[in-house]
Amino acid sequence: MSRTVIHGGLVVTASDEIHADVLIEGGRIAALAAHGTDAATSWSADRRIDATGMYVLPGGVDAHTHMKMPFGGTYAADTFETGTRAAAWGGTTTIVDFAIQTMGRSLREGLDTWHAKADGRCAVDYGFHMILSDVNESSLKEMDRLVAEGVTSFKLFMAYPGVFYSDDGRILRAMQRASGNGGLVMMHAENGIAIDVLVEQALAEGRTDPRYHGDVRKVALEAEATHRAVQLARVAGAPLYVVHVSADEAVDEIAAARHKGLPVFGETCPQYLFLSTDNLAEPGFEGAKYVCSTPLRPREHQEVLWRGLRNNELQVVSTDHCPFCFSGQKEMGRGDFSKIPNGMPGVEHRMDLLHQAVVDGHLSRRRWVEIACASPARMFGLYPKKGTIAPGADADVVIYDPGAEQTISAETHHMAVDYSAYEGRRVTGQVRTVLSRGVPVIEDRAYVGHAGHGTYLPRGTCQYL
Numbered sequence: 001m002s003r004t005v006i007h008g009g010l011v012v013t014a015s016d017e018i019h020a021d022v023l024i025e026g027g028r029i030a031a032l033a034a035h036g037t038d039a040a041t042s043w044s045a046d047r048r049i050d051a052t053g054m055y056v057l058p059g060g061v062d063a064h065t066h067m068k069m070p071f072g073g074t075y076a077a078d079t080f081e082t083g084t085r086a087a088a089w090g091g092t093t094t095i096v097d098f099a100i101q102t103m104g105r106s107l108r109e110g111l112d113t114w115h116a117k118a119d120g121r122c123a124v125d126y127g128f129h130m131i132l133s134d135v136n137e138s139s140l141k142e143m144d145r146l147v148a149e150g151v152t153s154f155k156l157f158m159a160y161p162g163v164f165y166s167d168d169g170r171i172l173r174a175m176q177r178a179s180g181n182g183g184l185v186m187m188h189a190e191n192g193i194a195i196d197v198l199v200e201q202a203l204a205e206g207r208t209d210p211r212y213h214g215d216v217r218k219v220a221l222e223a224e225a226t227h228r229a230v231q232l233a234r235v236a237g238a239p240l241y242v243v244h245v246s247a248d249e250a251v252d253e254i255a256a257a258r259h260k261g262l263p264v265f266g267e268t269c270p271q272y273l274f275l276s277t278d279n280l281a282e283p284g285f286e287g288a289k290y291v292c293s294t295p296l297r298p299r300e301h302q303e304v305l306w307r308g309l310r311n312n313e314l315q316v317v318s319t320d321h322c323p324f325c326f327s328g329q330k331e332m333g334r335g336d337f338s339k340i341p342n343g344m345p346g347v348e349h350r351m352d353l354l355h356q357a358v359v360d361g362h363l364s365r366r367r368w369v370e371i372a373c374a375s376p377a378r379m380f381g382l383y384p385k386k387g388t389i390a391p392g393a394d395a396d397v398v399i400y401d402p403g404a405e406q407t408i409s410a411e412t413h414h415m416a417v418d419y420s421a422y423e424g425r426r427v428t429g430q431v432r433t434v435l436s437r438g439v440p441v442i443e444d445r446a447y448v449g450h451a452g453h454g455t456y457l458p459r460g461t462c463q464y465l
């Protein structure tokens with residue numbers, strides 16, 4: 001059994017910061033011992049990694065990605081191969097992607113399609129959520145089977161009428177089913193019916209530029225849908241996880257629900273923490289690069305999101321990685337913002353941007369690891385295999401240089417997309433080395449992994465309740 005020792009670093013988990021050496025045996029963490037002690041120095045090893053001056057972190061868990069997602073008449077640009085490689089470059093060693101049920105088809109068919117897309121192609125480990133597009137007797141029954149086999153979370157949409165949208169009755173039925181089978185309902189909370197009216201009116205009045213995407217997807221319509229989702233989950237007796245929360249009033253709805261003791265959770269994404277409607281309003285058609293839903297909000301919302309992350313009103317930061325190239329894809333919406341494919345790239349930079357938030361004083365180091373590694377693992381039934389550094393956990397480990405300076409750019413990123421939403425942004429901190437189950441994927445800033453190393457992760461039910 002191969003043995004690796006990582007020595008001299010500061011091990012940071014959601015609960016501790018300790019100067020400890022880490023022994024890895026057969027792909028798992030075998031032991032931690034205080035640096036310099038007899039216990040640590042006595043370990044024999046095939047490989048020794050010097051982490052002096054570095055953080056030793058659990059690999060990141062990005063619980064919201066869309067590799068090769070068919071959307072808006074095109075496909076998200078990253079495949080499982082390119083997307084998981086980019087994830088590894090950024091210190092993310094687990095993704096949970098969304099398999100899609102096509103209208104009129106079974107959940108099984110959607111899941112099989114996603115397995116075929118991912119199998120043998122991933123650089124790091126992966127699991128699946130299931131998007132429920134067609135809630136009916138048969139798909140409700142299928143939910144039970146999926147939970148039993150490790151697809152334990154289901155995304156429903158209050159937005160996108162005619163595509164993924166479910167009405168309140170269907171949502172209630174899915175939540176009732178989840179309350180019985182242990183599944184977690186993930187909600188895209190925007191009032192899509194009202195938004196479509198505003199889209200039609202904006203276009204009729206000649207308001208066609210990307211910035212109107214942000215205008216019509218009103219804060220009130222995110223807050224209203226969040227409130228409605230909470231009430232439906234309450235009636236069903238089901239837990240609820242609200243995805244990509246961007247508006248201050250939506251945070252308030254989640255906080256109010258949690259204050260009442262309801263099992264309601266919230267996720268936000270780096271784009272809502274670092275970007276704003278100013279980006280959507282960039283001149284020419286540049287704003288299209290920032291079109292995603294929920295939309296970017298005015299800057300003032302950011303402080304509420306940071307507060308929510310600090311106070312545990314929001315538990316998780318995922319990327320909602322859904323990249324479309326500017327050229328040929330985002331451009332589909334020139335002259336009509338509603339035709340711009342919704343989504344942004346981000347899987348590579350989540351850990352770095354959140355480290356920048358540590359540098360800027362928004363988060364503590366442990367909270368950084370909690371919202372990016374431990375809590376997503378707990379939320380989606382992967383803990384403590386993923387999300388921590390403790391004996392028995394998978395040896396998904398990131399050696400992170402907290403003092404390295406880097407400039408984010410499409411010139412240097414590894415995602416298969418022709419722009420960066422953070423072009424030119426200077427951040428402090430960078431991944432040096434990444435192990436996935438003890439195997440180097442990134443070594444001293446060189447990619448040494450391969451497609452097919454990543455394995456499928458059947459998941460348990462939510463461990464955050």
Ligand code: URP
Nearest residue numbers: 292293294320322342343
């Ligand atoms: O704009 C986004 N978020 N695209 C991906 C699909 C979704 O709603 O998460």
Ligand code: ZN
Nearest residue numbers: 188243244293
């Ligand atoms: Zn969504």
Ligand code: ZN
Nearest residue numbers: 064066320322
């Ligand atoms: Zn998404």
